Amino acid sequence: xxxxxxxxxxxxxxxxxxxxxxxxxxxxxxxxxxxxxxxxxxxxxxxxxxxxxxxxxxxxxxxxxxxxxxxxxxxxxxxxxxxxxxxxxxxxxxxxxxxxxxxxxxxxxxxxxxxxxxxxxxxxxxxxxxxxxxxxxxxxxxxxxxxxxxxxxxxxxxxxxxxxxxxxxxxxxxxxxxxxxxxxxxxxxxxxxxxxxxxxxxxxxxxxxxxxxxxxxxxxxxxxxxxxxxxxxxxxxxxxxxxxxxxxxxxxxxxxxxxxxxxxxxxxxxxxxxxxxxxxxxxxxxxxxxxxxxxxxxxxxxxxxxxxxxxxxxxxxxxxxxxxxxxxxxxxxxxxxxxxxxxxxxxxxxxxxxxxxxxxxxxxxxxxxxxxxxxxxxxxxxxxxxxxxxxxxxxxxxxxxxxxxxxxxxxxxxxxxxxxxxxxxxxxxxxxxxxxxxxxxxxxxxxxxxxxxxxxxxxxxxxxxxxxxxxxxxxxxxxxxxxxxxxxxxxxxxxxxxxxxxxxxxxxxxxxxxxxxxxxxxxxxxxxxxxxxxxxxxxxxxxxxxxxxxxxxxxxxxxxxxxxxxxxxxxxxxxxxxxxxxxxxxxxxxxxxxxxxxxxxxxxxxxxxxxxxxxxxxxxxxxxxxxxxxxxxxxxxxxxxxxxxxxxxxxxxxxxxxxxxxxxxxxxxxxxxxxxxxxxxxxxxxxx
Amino acid sequence: xxxxxxxxxxxxxxxxxxxxxxxxxxxxxxxxxxxxxxxxxxxxxxxxxxxxxxxxxxxxxxxxxxxxxxxxxxxxxxxxxxxxxxxxxxxxxxxxxxxxxxxxxxxxxxxxxxxxxxxxxxxxxxxxxxxxxxxxxxxxxxxxxxxxxxxxxxxxxxxx
Numbered sequence: 001x002x003x004x005x006x007x008x009x010x011x012x013x014x015x016x017x018x019x020x021x022x023x024x025x026x027x028x029x030x031x032x033x034x035x036x037x038x039x040x041x042x043x044x045x046x047x048x049x050x051x052x053x054x055x056x057x058x059x060x061x062x063x064x065x066x067x068x069x070x071x072x073x074x075x076x077x078x079x080x081x082x083x084x085x086x087x088x089x090x091x092x093x094x095x096x097x098x099x100x101x102x103x104x105x106x107x108x109x110x111x112x113x114x115x116x117x118x119x120x121x122x123x124x125x126x127x128x129x130x131x132x133x134x135x136x137x138x139x140x141x142x143x144x145x146x147x148x149x150x151x152x153x154x155x156x157x158x159x160x161x162x163x164x165x166x167x168x169x170x171x172x173x174x175x176x177x178x179x180x181x182x183x184x185x186x187x188x189x190x191x192x193x194x195x196x197x198x199x200x201x202x203x204x205x206x207x208x209x210x211x212x213x214x215x216x217x218x219x220x221x222x223x224x225x226x227x228x229x230x231x232x233x234x235x236x237x238x239x240x241x242x243x244x245x246x247x248x249x250x251x252x253x254x255x256x257x258x259x260x261x262x263x264x265x266x267x268x269x270x271x272x273x274x275x276x277x278x279x280x281x282x283x284x285x286x287x288x289x290x291x292x293x294x295x296x297x298x299x300x301x302x303x304x305x306x307x308x309x310x311x312x313x314x315x316x317x318x319x320x321x322x323x324x325x326x327x328x329x330x331x332x333x334x335x336x337x338x339x340x341x342x343x344x345x346x347x348x349x350x351x352x353x354x355x356x357x358x359x360x361x362x363x364x365x366x367x368x369x370x371x372x373x374x375x376x377x378x379x380x381x382x383x384x385x386x387x388x389x390x391x392x393x394x395x396x397x398x399x400x401x402x403x404x405x406x407x408x409x410x411x412x413x414x415x416x417x418x419x420x421x422x423x424x425x426x427x428x429x430x431x432x433x434x435x436x437x438x439x440x441x442x443x444x445x446x447x448x449x450x451x452x453x454x455x456x457x458x459x460x461x462x463x464x465x466x467x468x469x470x471x472x473x474x475x476x477x478x479x480x481x482x483x484x485x486x487x488x489x490x491x492x493x494x495x496x497x498x499x500x501x502x503x504x505x506x507x508x509x510x511x512x513x514x515x516x517x518x519x520x521x522x523x524x525x526x527x528x529x530x531x532x533x534x535x536x537x538x539x540x541x542x543x544x545x546x547x548x549x550x551x552x553x554x555x556x557x558x559x560x561x562x563x564x565x566x567x568x569x570x571x572x573x574x575x576x577x578x579x580x581x582x583x584x585x586x587x588x589x590x591x592x593x594x595x596x597x598x599x600x601x602x603x604x605x606x607x608x609x610x611x612x613x614x615x616x617x618x619x620x621x622x623x624x625x626x627x628x629x630x631x632x633x634x635x636x637x638x639x640x641x642x643x644x645x646x647x648x649x650x651x652x653x654x655x656x657x658x659x660x661x662x663x664x665x666x667x668x669x670x671x672x673x674x675x676x677x678x679x680x681x682x683x684x685x686x687x688x
Numbered sequence: 689x690x691x692x693x694x695x696x697x698x699x700x701x702x703x704x705x706x707x708x709x710x711x712x713x714x715x716x717x718x719x720x721x722x723x724x725x726x727x728x729x730x731x732x733x734x735x736x737x738x739x740x741x742x743x744x745x746x747x748x749x750x751x752x753x754x755x756x757x758x759x760x761x762x763x764x765x766x767x768x769x770x771x772x773x774x775x776x777x778x779x780x781x782x783x784x785x786x787x788x789x790x791x792x793x794x795x796x797x798x799x800x801x802x803x804x805x806x807x808x809x810x811x812x813x814x815x816x817x818x819x820x821x822x823x824x825x826x827x828x829x830x831x832x833x834x835x836x837x838x839x840x841x842x843x844x845x846x847x848x
Contacts, residue, residue, distance in 0.1 A: 362716050369720055373728075384731035388748055391727035395719060526787050528764040588792050588818055608788035616764065618788035 003068045006056030007147035010097075013049040013104070014137035016042050017130045024127035028120040028197065036123045040111050043126055046133055047108035054101040057146065058088060067153040070094050070146035076159030078554040083165040089174040090160035092296055092311070093146035098174075099292075100136040102182045107133065110186050110212065121205055125193030132185050135318050143311040159554060162583035162590045169230040176223035177250060181288040183216025184253055187260075188285035191278050195329035200278070201336040203268070209281065210264045211645055217257045218641035224250050225634030236591035236606045238524070238622040240630065241515075243392040248371045249291030252364050256284040259360035266353045269415060271340030275330065276357070278337065282326040287364075289319050294371070345417035352410035359399050359406070366395045397450040404457035404512060407505050408464035433463030444521060444625075451520035458512040465509060468502050492643065500644025507636030514629035518601070523623040526608065530616050534565070538623050540573070540603060541565040547614040556582040558589075560607045560617045564596060578607040578619070601625035729802070733775040737805055750802050751811055756780055757795045764788075773799065773811075781805075785813040792818050 020042025027035030057070065061084050066072045074087045074094065089095040107129040114122045140146070164170050187209040194205035227250060228240035241247060260280040266273045297312035330337065343350055370387040377385050412426045437459025441452050472495075473487040482490065492499040527535045529544035536542075545561040559579040563572050576594035583590065596603040601624055608618040731750045732740070751773060759772035759780075769785040783801055793799070793816070803813035 358712065362712075365716070366720060369724065373724060386729045386731065386750065387724060388727040388729045391723045395723050526767055528767065528788070588790065609790075618764065618767070620787070 002056050002060045002063070002065050003147055003149065006053045006060070006068075007145075009049045009053040009056065010137060010140045010145075010147065013046050013053070013100075014134060014141055016045050016049065017134035017137055020046070021127050021130035021134060024123045024130060028123035028127070031120070039123060039126055039130070040115055042130060043104075043111045044108050046130070047104040050097075050101040050104040053140075054088070054097060057094065057097060058085060061085065061087060064157075066155070066157055067150050068146070069148040069150055070097075072150045072154055072157050074160045075157040076554065077156050079159045079165060080554065082168075082171070083160060086171045086174075087160035087165070089178075090164045090170075093140075093144045095174070095296070096136060096139050096144040097146055099178055099182060100133065100140060102175075102178045103129070103133055103136060103185060106179075106182055106186055107189075114208070117204075119199055120197035121190070121193045121199045123193075124196040125189040127196075128189035128192045129185065132189070135314075139311065139314060143314060158585045159583070162555070162581070162586045163234065165554075166581060166590045166592060167230060167234045169226055169233060173223060173226040173230050176219050176226055180216050180218075180220025180223045181250075181253070181291070183212065183219055184257065184285050184288045186212040186216065187281045191281040192325065192329060195278070195333050198333070198336070200274070200333050206264060206267060206277070210261070210268075213257055213260055213264075213281070213284075214641050214645040217254070217261060218638045218645070220250070220254050220257065221641065222634060222638045224254060225631060225637075228634075229631055232627070233593065233595065234590070236593050238522070238593070238604050238606070238620075238624065239519075240627075243367075243370065243387075243389045245371050246295050248367045249294045252367050252371075253284045253287040253291065255360050255364045255367070256280050256287060259357045259364075260284065262353050262360075263357050266350055270350060272342065272350070273357075274339065275334075275337040278330055279326070280357075282322070283364075286319055286322050286326075289315060289322065293319065347413060347418040347420075347423055349410055349413045349415045352406050352413060356403065356406050356410065359403050363396055363399050363403075366392065366399075370395075393450065397454065400512065401453045401457045404454070404461045404509070407508070408457075408461035411468055411502065411505075412464055429467065430460040430463040434460040437462075441516075444517075446517065446520050448520040451516040454512055454516040458509050458516070461505065462509050465502055465506050468499075472499075496646060496648060497644050500640050500642070500646075502640070503643055504637045504640025507633045507638075507640055510629050510633035510636060514626040514633060517626040518624040518630070521625050524620070525622075526618065526620040528609075528616050528618040531614075535619065535621065536567075537603075537621055539567060540623075541567055541570070542605075542619065542621060544617060544619065545575075547610045547617050554583070558582070558607070558610060560610065560619065562594075562605055562619060564603060576603070576605045578605040580607050580610075597628045599628060602627040731800075733779075734773055734781040735775045735777055735779040737781060737811075738779050744805050745807055746804050748802070749805060749811075750800055751781065751783070751805075751813075752798070752800045753781070754798055755793070755795050760795055762789070769816075771795075773801070781811050782809065783811045783813050783816075785816050787816075789816055790818045 020039045023035045023042065024039035026032070027037075027039055057068070059065075060068045060071045061075055062081070064071065064075055064077055066075060070091070070093045074091050075084065079087070087094070089098045107126070111122065111126050111129070114125075159165065190205050190209045190212065194200040194202075199205060224247075227247065231242075231247075232238070232240040257280075260277060263273050263277055263280065267277050293312060293315035297315060343354075345351075370392055373387050374385050377383055408430050413423075434456040437455040437457075438452050440459075441455040446452060446455070469488055469491065472491045473484065476482050476487040476491055477484065480487075492503070523538040525535065525537060529535060529542075531544060531546050534541050534543045541564075543563040543565055545563060547558065547560050550557045550559070557579050558581075559577045562576050562578070564574045564576060565571065566573055574596050576596060578594040579592040580589040581592060591606055593604055593606040595605075602622075604622040604624060606620045606622075608620050610617040727748070729748045729750055730744070731752060732744065734751065734753050737744050737749065737751060753773035753775050756772040756774050759770075761770045763769075767787050769787070769789055770782065771785075772780045772782050774780045783803075785801065785803075797818055800817045801811065801813040802815040802817075803811055805811050
């Protein structure tokens with residue numbers, strides 16, 4: 001019953017998406033309001049259908065209905081309820097279903113929010129969203145069908161992949177990632193809608209698109225951070241980033257979306273980079289599809305996965321279709337995408353944005369190259385290779401340093417041009433900061449040149465960042481007699497968009513410093529200990545107490561109790577219990593490292609091996625400075641995005657004032673509700 | 689400024705801009721090409737590794753094969769591990785690794801070791817992975833038994 005209901009809802013959603021897409025296009029072309037309204041209803045209907053399908057699947061998982069193919073694949077009576085529910089996204093079919101649900105949800109939300117907008121932008125955007133939906137619903141009916149009947153019904157299932165039921169972060173990371181990934185379909189739909197409707201030369205699509213990109217970007221940022229955290233907490237090697245293709249897949253669209261969030265400001269202020277921005281949006285969306293292809297088709301672990309599943313071909317065909325659509329539409333609108341302004345001077349904010357985009361694009365290409373190279377090498381030369389992490393590090397660390405440098409410079413420079421004297425005055429304090437950053441790194445014992453360069457430019461950017469607040473707040477304090485916290489708070493509130501960006505910058509600087517310190521000043525030691533034996537580390541001593549075992553319904557747990565001792569007094573600071581979990585479905589145990597987090601850094605213990613009689617255990621201990629600040633930085637980045645994109649009464653009440661009024665901006669252009677566009681007039685602009 | 693010099697200026701600025709972009713792209717391409725070439729990690733079997741000879745020495749390699757029965761020498765105190773890896777076709781390579789092997793490591797199991805093949809004919813491993821680690825399988829009787837057997841002694845005095 002559950003199975004039939006879910007399957008039926010999935011099939012109907014495919015039909016509704018195809019018909020709705022056709023109605024939206026026809027309605028927009030013929031300017032027929034009733035057809036357009038019907039296509040909007042198709043978008044809403046799909047949300048309800050996918051909610052029913054997803055609900056049915058969760059119900060099937062919870063009730064252990066093993067006649068449903070997907071439940072038989074990932075369900076198990078022994079798995080705790082929490083992990084049973086989230087096993088919705090622990091394998092291919094369920095994750096595509098969840099993807100379809102998120103897409104239907106976001107599509108319905110944006111179409112509803114913009115349903116009264118005049119013109120044909122929204123109908124075309126709805127058509128694109130329904131088209132993307134149709135593709136995913138087709139996958140659910142065809143190669144990724146989670147509903148196929150298992151007969152006779154098995155009594156029990158294997159449960160989800162042990163790696164995915166070992167940590168609660170698995171409940172957080174995938175939904176965030178889908179909101180980020182699928183969220184990038186919305187800006188793509190509006191960009192394509194703007195091209196299709198010929199409204200690409202107006203500003204309202206770009207205002208909407210920036211807003212939606214910002215939201216998706218915030219989710220994607222959190223998702224990547226949660227993924228790093230998960231990898232740190234579960235995989236047991238004490239790291240959080242390995243340039244693994246799966247990580248790269250999530251990182252590439254983040255890079256291009258970041259580039260877009262910066263270059264879109266140049267378009268809004270100067271009417272430049274229009275063509276470039278459309279391409280960035282399209283690239284971001286297609287990279288999310290490429291990422292899904294890479295992670296979901298099995299192509300990465302082995303190219304031969306192609307022969308076992310056909311889903312890879314669907315993705316490749318979809319990516320090709322997306323590329324063709326983008327190229328055709330961009331070519332058809334080339335006149336409207338021509339630049340209105342041009343660079344006035346090399347030392348201006350525009351130039352910094354250009355360089356920022358250049359580096360972010362090069363960054364994306366580097367990651368793409370390193371990720372796809374093994375696939376190409378195997379396809380062409382038949383050799384099995386992988387691209388080592390040193391390639392990524394030596395290519396991208398200099399780019400990161402350059403981006404941090406620009407992060408400091410950009411906000412300080414005014415639009416259009418700057419005098420040499422201004423530049424000199426601006427550079428002095430951050431330059432001192434950079435020197436101080438290197439000195440601090442050296443004093444702590446960091447010798448790695450890459451890490452020192454990162455610290456230098458992070459300190460540079462930090463000084464610039466703080467100066468933005470200081471100058472603005474000082475002006476407010478002088479003008480209104482406000483106290484420091486009030487002045488800073490009101491400064492941010494009054495210039496949400498601008499200072500939201502600076503808050504995000506601050507989070508990135510935090511992450512850069514923490515990553516540089518934790519990767520270059522790591523202390524690692526491994527030893528086999530007998531009960532009572534101690535092991536000296538850099539800032540602690542460890543004393544091994546005992547190994548213990550415990551039976552849980554879905555696994556067996558072996559843990560080692562280890563006391564953390566103060567190096568001087570010998571007092572017990574904490575007892576950590578790194579564990580190994582044995583799942584019946586996997587030979588290899590899944591480690592659960594034990595981490596003691598403090599602002600100065602983490603102590604990370606992993607149980608490597610033990611003797612079955614408990615006579616000894618091998619413990620790996622890692623001291624990693626500043627790691628918690630990576631996670632804090634991730635939250636700060638997302639918080640900055642929220643500040644920047646949050647609707648305000650100010651922005652709802654009036655429209656932005658572009659430097660050059662775009663053509664046709666007056667016709668059929670109602671003030672969009674809450675567009676979150678920052679105002680050009682600042683309470684105190686530091687240099688202008 | 690006369691119109692012609694303005695046009696000239698605009699043109700020369702364009703040339704400079706294009707030249708800059710070409711230069712940066714070229715530099716990027718050069719770095720990426722060299723970087724990839726240096727950091728390619730080949731996945732080889734013991735037979736392929738030995739056949740490559742000098743070309744594979746002191747270069748990052750992933751070596752995949754089976755642990756030879758009776759070849760494992762593990763010193764828990766020094767964390768020093770030596771074993772031989774075979775491709776099942778007669779070629780064996782001696783591997784030296786530091787640190788505890790994964791819990792499931794034993795003779796006969798498939799492994800992938802990352803490291804470098806030394807001139808002395810010993811493969812120095814930085815990372816030892818048991819090959820089945822990423823493979824996800826439905827439970828079978830053998831695997832169900834395994835952890836129990838391994839942890840039997842500890843389980844007896846288990847706590848909850």
